[in-house]
Amino acid sequence: MLQVSFIREHRDLVVERLAKRNLDATQMVDEAIQLDEERRAIQTELDNTLAESNSLSKEIGMLFKSGDVDKANALKTKTTDLKESSKSLSEQLATTSNALNELLYKIPNIPHESVPNGTSDEDNEEIFKEGAIPKLHDNALPHWELAKKYDIIDFELGNKIAGAGFPVYKNKGARLQRALIAYFLDKNTEAGYTEYQLPHLVNEASGFGTGQLPDKEGQMYHVTEDNLYLIPTAEVPGTNIFRDVILDQSELPVTITGYTPCFRREAGSYGAHVRGLNRLHQFDKVEIIRVEHPDNSYNAFNGMIEHVKTILNELKLPYRILKLCGGDVTFASALTYDFEVFSTAQDRWLEISSVSNFETFQANRLKLRFKNNEGKKELAHTLNGSSLALPRVLAGILENYQTEKGIKIPDVLIPYTGFSIID
RNA sequence: GGAGAAAUGGCAGAGUGGUCGAAUGCGGCAGUCUUGAAAACUGUUGAGGGUCACACCUCCGGGGGUUCGAAUCCCUCUUUCUCCGCCA
Structure with missing residues (x-):
């Protein structure tokens, strides 16, 4: 606001x-x-x-x-x-x-001056690209086929238990999920973020604080009996830590990271674009959140971009960074960069991270302030980003690392998985 | 889920109808003293609105009510604690 x-x-x-x-x-x-x-x-x-x-x-x-x-x-x-x-x-x-x-x-947030004009995701500006797109063998498969072939994700079983969009990970697939979560959290804590485990359900005030309520109510699952909402992202419980809080300037920046499942109703389209892991009702994500002094927030934003880049470089996945245009930047954000990983077998880019600076837009709703060095209270800036969203990273790994003999595991993950190939 | 008790400033804790935005203690900040620090002493120290600045207004868990007047009385919701039950 x-x-x-x-x-x-x-x-x-x-x-x-x-x-x-x-x-x-x-x-x-x-x-x-x-x-x-x-x-x-x-x-x-x-x-x-x-x-x-x-x-x-x-x-x-x-x-x-x-x-x-x-x-x-x-x-x-x-x-x-x-x-x-x-x-x-x-x-x-x-x-x-x-x-x-x-x-x-x-009234949505006012975009940063550098935000390019445009009406849709087609007008987003590619500002960075890294990693070679691997040349796959002739029998390369999309990840949902791979998941079946190696018996690591069972979509039908999830369908039986809950419904479409609730996959069941098993065997090495489950272990790989756990490895990714641990790896991401380790990278984030090494970079100075404090690890949190947050509630997966939030009350109305929290939904309001980060802007999901009142307007985007349909995006969240609502537990009506207790009037709680399943979180669509860790941003909601994570940022609401600071609702009605007055920090001292010396406490800034505050940096936190947390793993949570994320729940999204998004009754969207059907077909290839939402197949497999591309779009789910429940998925896992590790999030980073920062509360910054206004003078430093764009500096911090760049730091977050660099941080996410480091992770993707280590995973050796081909990716690009897009600066979202005015037509695509979300309601509360002033500046957003999306990371997309190339999904080779599907021949398309998949969004795996979105890093945003909300400036004072969320802080004003949250009443998140800090006492500056003159003793005056000022709204802080909030930022967040995914580091990273699991399913599409997983899709990227499965597709890009597939060989005739099986799916290789990126080197940095082997200490976490305990195996180097899924076969 | 049942029974009882409670919710006051950063924390602890007084205040049961009239200068109470709120005693007192601790903590924080500033000063005196000291080479420096500690101790001691003195002062200061909640939030929001409003104003050039004052004035002024609002806030004692949330909402509603009684009254000329409420932190204080009534209703209601929420939360916390204790005991019992259930339980990973």
Whole structure:
């Protein structure tokens, strides 16, 4: 959520930047400014009314104490009007504030100035590419065929137990999953991130804090009886650690990492693009989250990109980095880079990580602040990224590392798997 | 799941209708003293709105109510603790 004060002071900039999202926000922005003015005017009037009523009450108290009951009772009647007007003013205030907030929830984050214009993922800018695409043998298979051939993932079984999109990993497939999780967490903690194990269900306030609620409710599984939501990403419980928190500047940056399963309803399309591990209702992911001083957040962002690159280089997977265009950058993000790994047998790129700087957009909802060196409170910047999402990394490994004899395991993973080939 | 108790500032903990945004202690910060540190002493120390700055307003788990006036009384929800039951 953008800060109204920022919108008020940078009206033109906000409209101009939101245009990158192909959104004409002029009307929303002006309405927000208008509502904010109304809100403050009502607030002032209400404050004055309450001030008057407070001082009368005090006076009445004094009069009772001194035994001047008649005078006190006379004053009591005076307060009736004040009560009525303060009641109606409070109602007006609530109405206006709600209207303002409803509006603010709908305004997406303003993209960073470097975000390219564009309308869809086709306009994303490839900014980096690494790793040779392997030349596969003639009988190369897509990962879902490999999974069957080597009996490491059972999609039908998952279908029986839960439904489509809930694969069962088994044998060396299960072990490889565990290896990847451990490897990613080790890489992250070596880089200074503190490891957390977080709840997999969150309450409404948390869903709201990171922006999944109220609008993107359909994306999450909702446990209605307890009003809890299954997390779509560790970002939700991880970032909500800092809801309503005031840090000291010296505590920044805060860096955390955590492994969680992720649950997504996304009743999406069917066909080859969602086959196998490409798109699931439940998948595993290791996430990195940072809370940064605003002056350092883009520096930190670059550091996260480098960090994810290191992991992919070690896994020796062919990948590229895309800078998302205005049309593709998510609602809460100011700048997002996506990592995609090349899935050789499918001949397509698969998104395996998304690193974003939300600037103050989440912090404003979360009320995540820090006390700066002058002792003033400022909103912090939040960032997060996947390092990494498991299924597509797994798909990438299976497809790119397949040989006639079996699927080789990337060297860095062998200490974690305890085997060097799936055959 | 059943019974009981509780929820106050960073923490501990007073306050049961009238200058209470809240005693006191600890912690934090600043100062005095000291070569420096500790101790001791003095001062300071919650959040949000509002203002150029003051003033002023709101907040004592959340929501609602009673009253001229509520941290304090009533209703309700949530959470925590203790005991019992169940249990990885």
